[in-house]
Amino acid sequence: MRQKIVAGNWKMNTTVSEGIELVNQIVGKIEEVPESVHLIVNVPFTHLFPVSKIIGDIKCPFCKSKISLGAQNCADKEKGAYTGEVSAQMLASVSKAVGTVAGAPEGATGAAVEYVILGHSERRGYYGETNAILFEKMKLALAAGLKVIYCVGEALEERKAGKHFQVVENEIKEVLFNLTDEQMKNVVVAYEPIWAIGTGETATKEQAQEIHAFIRKTLREKFNALAEETPILYGGSCKPSNAKELFSQEDIDGGLIGGASLKADDFLAIAKSF
Numbered sequence: 547m548r549q550k551i552v553a554g555n556w557k558m559n560t561t562v563s564e565g566i567e568l569v570n571q572i573v574g575k576i577e578e579v580p581e582s583v584h585l586i587v588n589v590p591f592t593h594l595f596p597v598s599k600i601i602g603d604i605k606c607p608f609c610k611s612k613i614s615l616g617a618q619n620c621a622d623k624e625k626g627a628y629t630g631e632v633s634a635q636m637l638a639s640v641s642k643a644v645g646t647v648a649g650a651p652e653g654a655t656g657a658a659v660e661y662v663i664l665g666h667s668e669r670r671g672y673y674g675e676t677n678a679i680l681f682e683k684m685k686l687a688l689a690a691g692l693k694v695i696y697c698v699g700e701a702l703e704e705r706k707a708g709k710h711f712q713v714v715e716n717e718i719k720e721v722l723f724n725l726t727d728e729q730m731k732n733v734v735v736a737y738e739p740i741w742a743i744g745t746g747e748t749a750t751k752e753q754a755q756e757i758h759a760f761i762r763k764t765l766r767e768k769f770n771a772l773a774e775e776t777p778i779l780y781g782g783s784c785k786p787s788n789a790k791e792l793f794s795q796e797d798i799d800g801g802l803i804g805g806a807s808l809k810a811d812d813f814l815a816i817a818k819s820f
């Protein structure tokens with residue numbers, strides 16, 4: 547059985563205190579989330595430390611295991627003179643640092659930064675991240691022990707021209723096909739059609755299922771049976787009113803949620819839509 551995942555991508559939204567409030571609201575109602583569903587919150591870099599502490603402090607072990615922390619990007623270099631960049635190693639080091647804060651109990655650690663989003667169309671489009679750059683990031687993230695949510699998806703003109711399968715296939719082959727099976731076990735794929743992101747327009751369940759099945763078929767070429775275990779998430783104006791029909795599709799294993807992840811009740815309602 548593939549893991550069902552509902553992941554929030556907060557993008558560049560919320561101040562630190564607003565982010566703390568949001569995650570506290572989610573954690574406060576986490577018992578409502580079905581046992582089979584795993585939540586991930588991918589927060590801005592500035593929020594990682596306090597959110598790691600909040601998740602680390604969840605008392606009930608079952609509830610704690612239901613939510614993971616993620617970042618939204620990492621550098622394509624290991625370390626050094628790259629002003630403004632944040633490395634995969636730095637992300638992996640957050641949880642231990644939580645225990646070093648003055649007054650922290652002996653042995654305390656925060657929740658690990660377990661995931662990082664790579665290949666989001668906003669990174670590809672606004673910051674020129676190519677498949678070659680993304681492969682460098684992918685290698686460093688996996689080597690640091692992070693799991694990767696790798697995004698693919700076509701623009702509206704590409705879909706209108708019938709090129710969406712080709713675009714997605716290239717994004718998969720040029721990055722994921724360079725990974726070993728062991729590395730691929732730590733990758734989640736997210737299909738996010740660019741024309742559906744933040745537009746209120748959603749792919750229909752048929753459109754989404756068609757391309758999710760295509761992604762799985764493509765993964766099978768290289769990874770064989772492992773492709774059946776790889777979660778493939780849908781992203782693009784996913785909300786409480788459409789999540790159920792999307793998640794009912796055979797190859798849709800959950801969602802990568804932008805706008806609707808900024809309201810705890812909407813995010814939780816989506817998580818309850820399987």
Ligand code: 13P
Nearest residue numbers: 555743744782783804805
């Ligand atoms: P929206 O849910 O706001 O359309 O964003 C989707 C997305 O880009 C998630 O990564």
